[in-house]
Amino acid sequence: MVSEADPDEAGTSVWRAVGPVAPVRRRSESPSGLDRDRITAATVRLLDAEGLARFSMRRLATELGVTAMSLYWYVDTRHDLLELALDSALGGQRLPVGPAARDTWPDRLRELARGYRELLAEHPWVVPLSVVHPNIGPHARAFDAALQRLLDDAGLVGAGRTGAHLAVCRFLTGGGPIGCDGSGRRAPDADFGLALDVLIAGIEAKTGAATTGGSRG
Known part of the structure; x- marks a missing residue:
């Protein structure tokens, strides 16, 4: 998902670089058998x-x-490579593309949250990297776009929408998938499901309040 870096790091992201990610050099001079995708994939494997x-x-x-x-x-x-690895790992999650005939926004939020929970189980280094590196690569943006679409369907606007977006992001990168006891251990399935239900109920309450407020106007 998309998160911003500290102000001191805001200009250092590989995704904000002007021009090529790596210096342009003559192909004949480059090390044989390497390319950026292979290096990034090896980084993900090593971090795992x-x-x-x-x-x-x-x-x-x-x-x-x-x-x-x-x-x-x-x-x-190294900073650039870790950013590339972070976004590559995020690309492994299947995202809900839109409402199907029987899908509701809570269904899609559950799918998004459970998919991210599985991603963290496979790549436990994703959360600590997301905290210290700008998480604004193409796969992070695709994740955030999926979240924004389901919030559109929830009908929230203004401060309610901003709060719901923040609550979902904080839930996914903290207490929801990995628990709140500071151990970093994976939360039990039942606890995760209950926490997700509470989050969705809170968003639904805000949606209902916004609808009621609009009807009174």
Whole structure:
């Protein structure tokens, strides 16, 4: 999902870079067998296997069988590579594309939330990276667009819509999928389902209040 970085980091995102993501160099000079997609995929695998704390460009180079300096032909910094890996991981979630004949916005929110919960189980490093890096890549934006569409269907506008969007984002990146006890452990399925029901009930209450307020006007 889309989240903004701290102001000091706002200009450093790979997604805000002007021009190519990596420096342009002559193809004949680039290390054989590497490309940015392969490096990003290897980064995701390494983060899944060993975690964020152990990740380094040197460790990644060893995994790929190249020198660490070879990686910098394709990414400018470690920061850029972690952003690319973050968005690549988010691309693994199937998003609800729109209301089907029997779908309601709560159905689609449940699908979105459960899909993100599974993504976090597969890639537990996604949340800590989302906190410290701008999460504004194409897959993050697609996730947010899916969330915005279901909020459209909920009928919320103004402050109510802003609050609902914030509540869903905070739920997904914190207490809902992984629990609120500070352990980082996956919340039990029943607890997650109950918390999601409470979140949806709160949005429905706001939707009803907005409808009532509009009818009084």
